[in-house]
Amino acid sequence: MVLTADVAGGFYRFKDLVERRIVSSRSDLFDKQKYQNFPRPLKPGPKQALFLRAEVHEWALNLVAKRDAERRARLVAQTTDMGAKREEKPREGIQQQGATVDK
Numbered sequence: 001m002v003l004t005a006d007v008a009g010g011f012y013r014f015k016d017l018v019e020r021r022i023v024s025s026r027s028d029l030f031d032k033q034k035y036q037n038f039p040r041p042l043k044p045g046p047k048q049a050l051f052l053r054a055e056v057h058e059w060a061l062n063l064v065a066k067r068d069a070e071r072r073a074r075l076v077a078q079t080t081d082m083g084a085k086r087e088e089k090p091r092e093g094i095q096q097q098g099a100t101v102d103k
Helices: 004-008 014-019 026-035 053-088
Strands: 042-045 048-052
Touching: 004 053, 014 026, 048 053
Parallel strands: none
Antiparallel strands: 042 048
8 A cells, every 4th residue: 555655755767776776677677577576667657657666665675574584594494404413423432421431
């Protein structure tokens, strides 16, 4: 749902998206809309497309959140793998207390 504050925040035109390096070309824009849920434009006229700044910024924040979640998941997987490896391998050269050693 678009709020009045979102509209008051302004719009990006395609040229603005390219200047800010959000997209590199029209085909890049279409790919991001298709595969990465980039916001669709508002069309006030047949040759004009406006992208709400708030929606573009929200899209970018979602990318950052997704990246951070993947990074956290990878770290958790690494720590559980390391713990499992330690438990699987018996440590050589260490004796338990009370164990006798044959000489």
